[in-house]
Amino acid sequence: MSNEKFDAIVVGAGPSGNAAAYTMAKAGLKVLQIERGEYPGSKNVQGAILYSNALEQIIPDFREDAPLERHIIEQRMWMMDDDSFVGTHYRSDDYNKPPYNRYTIIRAQFDKWFSSKVREAGALLICETTVEELLLDGEQVIGVRCDRLGGEVYADVVVLADGVNSTLARKAGFHGELDAGNVALAVKEILFLPEEVIQQRFNIKEDEGVVIELMGKVTEGMVGTGFLYTNKESLTIGVGCMLSDFKANPLRTKPYELLEKLKKHPSIAPLIEGGEMKEYCAHLIPEGGFNAVPRIHGAGWLIVGDSGGFVNAVHREGSNLAMTSGRLAGETVIAMKAAGQEPSLKTLKAYKDKMDESFVMKDLKKYRKLPEVLHSSPQFFTAYPELVNRAAKTFFTVDGVDKHSKEKEILGSFRSKRSLTGLVGDAFKIWRASR
Amino acid sequence: MSTAVNVEEKLFQNRYKVDHGRPHIQIKQPEVCANECQSQACTYICPAACYKAEGNGTVTLITDGCLECGSCRVICTEHTNVAWEYPRGGHGILFKFG
Numbered sequence: 001m002s003n004e005k006f007d008a009i010v011v012g013a014g015p016s017g018n019a020a021a022y023t024m025a026k027a028g029l030k031v032l033q034i035e036r037g038e039y040p041g042s043k044n045v046q047g048a049i050l051y052s053n054a055l056e057q058i059i060p061d062f063r064e065d066a067p068l069e070r071h072i073i074e075q076r077m078w079m080m081d082d083d084s085f086v087g088t089h090y091r092s093d094d095y096n097k098p099p100y101n102r103y104t105i106i107r108a109q110f111d112k113w114f115s116s117k118v119r120e121a122g123a124l125l126i127c128e129t130t131v132e133e134l135l136l137d138g139e140q141v142i143g144v145r146c147d148r149l150g151g152e153v154y155a156d157v158v159v160l161a162d163g164v165n166s167t168l169a170r171k172a173g174f175h176g177e178l179d180a181g182n183v184a185l186a187v188k189e190i191l192f193l194p195e196e197v198i199q200q201r202f203n204i205k206e207d208e209g210v211v212i213e214l215m216g217k218v219t220e221g222m223v224g225t226g227f228l229y230t231n232k233e234s235l236t237i238g239v240g241c242m243l244s245d246f247k248a249n250p251l252r253t254k255p256y257e258l259l260e261k262l263k264k265h266p267s268i269a270p271l272i273e274g275g276e277m278k279e280y281c282a283h284l285i286p287e288g289g290f291n292a293v294p295r296i297h298g299a300g301w302l303i304v305g306d307s308g309g310f311v312n313a314v315h316r317e318g319s320n321l322a323m324t325s326g327r328l329a330g331e332t333v334i335a336m337k338a339a340g341q342e343p344s345l346k347t348l349k350a351y352k353d354k355m356d357e358s359f360v361m362k363d364l365k366k367y368r369k370l371p372e373v374l375h376s377s378p379q380f381f382t383a384y385p386e387l388v389n390r391a392a393k394t395f396f397t398v399d400g401v402d403k404h405s406k407e408k409e410i411l412g413s414f415r416s417k418r419s420l421t422g423l424v425g426d427a428f429k430i431w432r433a434s435r
Numbered sequence: 436m437s438t439a440v441n442v443e444e445k446l447f448q449n450r451y452k453v454d455h456g457r458p459h460i461q462i463k464q465p466e467v468c469a470n471e472c473q474s475q476a477c478t479y480i481c482p483a484a485c486y487k488a489e490g491n492g493t494v495t496l497i498t499d500g501c502l503e504c505g506s507c508r509v510i511c512t513e514h515t516n517v518a519w520e521y522p523r524g525g526h527g528i529l530f531k532f533g
Contacts, residue, residue, distance in 0.1 A: 036521055038452070042529045043503065107533035128525030147523050165505040167521065178509045185506050187482045189445070190532045234532075243480070247510050252479040260440045279532045280445035282482035282502040284509070 006032045006155040008333050009144055010123075011131045011168060013040035016305025016322035016329075017161030018114040019058050023330025025123035029337060032153060033123050034146060036130040041111030043163075045283035046319060047188070047227055047236060049211065050105045054320035058327055059117060063099065067109040069231040070209025071100035074202075078267070080216035080226075081389035085267050096208065104209050104229050104236075106190075134158060134172045134301070139345075141172070141300035156343045157300055157333050161326060164284045164306040166294075174301070175294035180244040181375065182288025184224060184313070187255040188238025189263075191275025195233050201271055202230055213316065214239075216385030218262050220253055222246065223374050223381055226262050227316075228271065235272055237263060240285060242375070255282065287313035290368035296355065297348045302329040312363050314370060314434070321360045328354040369433040377426065383417050442484045446500040454526040458498040460485075460507065461518045468494040472514055477507045502528055 010021040013035035021033045037043040049072070055062050074091035095101060119125055128148070135143040135152060143154035162168050164183065169175055195206070202210045214226035224241030239258050246255065262268060286292065286309040293310070296303040304310075305322035312321060332351040333343075341347045355361050374380060391410040414423060462468060468475065469492045477486040483500040486507065508519035521527070 036524050038525050038529050041533055043527075044533045045530065046533065048533075108530050109532075111533070130521050130524040132520075165508075165519075165521075177512075177515075178505070180509050180512065183509060185480070185482065185504065243506055243509055246480050246506075247474070247476045254440070254442075254479050254484070255482040256442050256445060256484075257440045277445070277448055279448055279530065280442075280502075281530060281533060282504045282506075284504050284506060 004153075006030050006153070007337060008032075008157045008159055009034065009153060009155040010159045010161055011144065012161035012163060012305070012307075013037075013115050013118075013125065013127075014044045014111060014161060014163060014305060014322065015114070015319045016307075016326035017159065018111065018118050019323040019326030020159045020161060020304055020330040021123045021326075022058060022114075022118045022121050023327050024333055025118060025121035027330075027334045028122070029334065031123040032155065033118065033125045034129050034131055034144070034153075035125065035127045037127060039112055039127055040115035040125070041108035044107045044111055045188075045281045046105075046107045047229055047238065047316070048105050048107050048110075048319070049229065049316070050103045050110065051317060051320040052099065052101055052103070054323040058323060066113050067105065069104040069106060070204075070207055071095065072102045072104065072209045072211055073204065074210045076210065076212040078212060078214050078216075079385040079388050080214055080218050080265065080267070081386050082217050083266050084389045084393070085214075085216070086385075086388045086392045104211070104231050106231060106234075131162070131168060134168050136172065139299050140343075141298070144168075156337075157302060157348070159326075159329050159333075160301060160303045160307050161305050162307050164286050166303070166307040169294070169301075169303055169307065174298060174303075178284070178286070179288065179292070180247060181242060182286065182292040182309070182371070183243050184240040184285040184287045185243045185246055185255055185282065186238055186240025186285055187259050187280070187282045188236055189259065189277050189281075190231075190234050190236050190279045191272055191277050192234045193275050197274070198230055198233070198235065204230070214262070215381060217382065218258070218265065219381055220249065220251060220258065221378050221382040222249060223378070228268065234278075235275055237268070237272060242287070243284070256280070285313070285318065286311050287371065289313065289371050290361070290364040291371075293361075293364065297345070297351050299345045299348070300343045302332065302348060302351050304329045310360055310364070312367070314367050315363070317363075324358055324360050325355060328358060367434060373429050373433045377429065379418060379422075379426065387414055387417055442482075443500075446483055449500075450529045450531055451499065452526050452529060453499050454522050457523065458496070459520045459522040459527065460496065460498050460501065462494065462496050463516045463518050465493060467514050467516045472516070476510050477517070480506050480510055482506070
């Protein structure tokens with residue numbers, strides 16, 4: 001194996017690695033993909049929502065055989081207090097008309113399917129093999145060293161799809177350690193329930209799905225969110241907060257304690273009651289946004305997916321950014337080979353240019369100031385959810401107090417907690433950071 | 436939070452292929468955890484409770500239940516006392532669902 005040289009080596013078989021390997025193999029390039037798990041997906045964790053568009057660009061007819069759980073027809077957003085919530089629900093029958101816009105998926109199954117397409121396209125996949133480091137000739141990446149295969153393998157370009165920890169680029173000195181303020185630690189469980197029970201509890205028919213995003217007291221003032229997703233015969237429930245907030249939390253709350261508290265919330269417990277827990281996962285999510293994206297190209301290497309920090313935390317999007325980055329990296333290598341160019345820093349800059357022109361970097365740029373604003377404004381995760389819940393209670397409780405007095409009380413509670421300038425300032429901060 | 440949550444019960448549902456005798460994460464200098472680290476944040480942040488604060492002030496690490504998230508390495512900024520690698524190919528956590 002070590003004498004053989006590939007056009008590209010892709011490290012990792014998640015959404016970005018599979019997108020890159022598929023794109024290149026389909027175009028006839030000689031591609032080796034190396035995955036450390038027993039099979040593709042066995043090391044990968046996601047909520048998980050699949051946004052159709054990014055995959056359609058790669059495999060237009062994916063719906064024919066991809067393992068999809070439920071298409072989403074309803075999105076709920078709940079602001080939680082300790083024993084109540086105020087929520088918005090958006091449900092539309094438009095989401096019930098194919099082609100569906102998004103689905104819940106189970107990553108171990110989905111990644112395995114995606115990988116089968118990659119192999120059909122002609123890439124060589126080696127599993128149960130960890131890449132230990134990149135092989136360099138001066139500045140040029142020329143291959144990888146693995147813990148199997150007799151060690152060294154060579155290629156024109158190495159595509160780093162090795163996930164959020166981005167160990168290979170870090171070891172090679174392409175970027176530094178992750179900042180705890182730029183990653184969220186999320187934990188989740190999968191709870192199995194009969195299909196009919198899920199459909200009754202969530203007011204949905206066969207194949208229809210609901211996602212619930214949760215914010216507020218469930219994160220104990222830390223910047224973070226929770227979620228509850230409907231799969232075919234299971235629910236996924238999870239919660240994630242910035243790692244720096246976990247560390248600084250004076251209560252020293254453990255991630256699984258936060259999850260357990262969420263599961264016991266009186267608005268959540270009835271939805272998951274009786275669910276049989278079959279797996280518990282944890283994962284880091286790169287949520288630093290635009291300013292945390294490292295250098296993503298160099299001589300002989302490209303970074304795709306979570307390894308490059310391509311997650312839009314505001315919109316809970318990640319795998320679609322990952323697939324898009326993988327596809328664009330693949331297209332860059334294809335164009336390079338077609339033009340007979342060397343895999344130099346200059347040639348591979350085409351990848352960065354493509355990324356800058358794509359929705360990936362445009363969206364990250366749009367929200368570039370938001371992580372900072374949220375970090376410095378814990379009121380969005382505690383005071384506001386609390387105030388909104390109290391306001392709802394005051395407003396909806398019929399107790400002989402006249403409505404005018406109730407309105408005054410609500411306004412007063414907001415002003416005493418945040419002051420008028422605080423309220424206006426918060427609105428302005430969010431507007432400025434999101435525009 | 437005072438609710439005692441048994442994380443071992445959760446981890447028991449997971450599938451692992453433990454690389455016996457070859458832990459993929461190691462504490463570089465145990466005396467740094469014992470003497471220099473005030474927070475010992477790994478002992479409450481690790482989602483698999485691999486790190487334990489012992490009564491004598493030391494921190495012990497058993498990686499068998501590790502979910503390979505990387506949090507322990509990322510939070511150990513003051514002392515960078517965590518030597519963190521992925522397990523050998525095929526070993527470690529094997530997610531059934533992910």
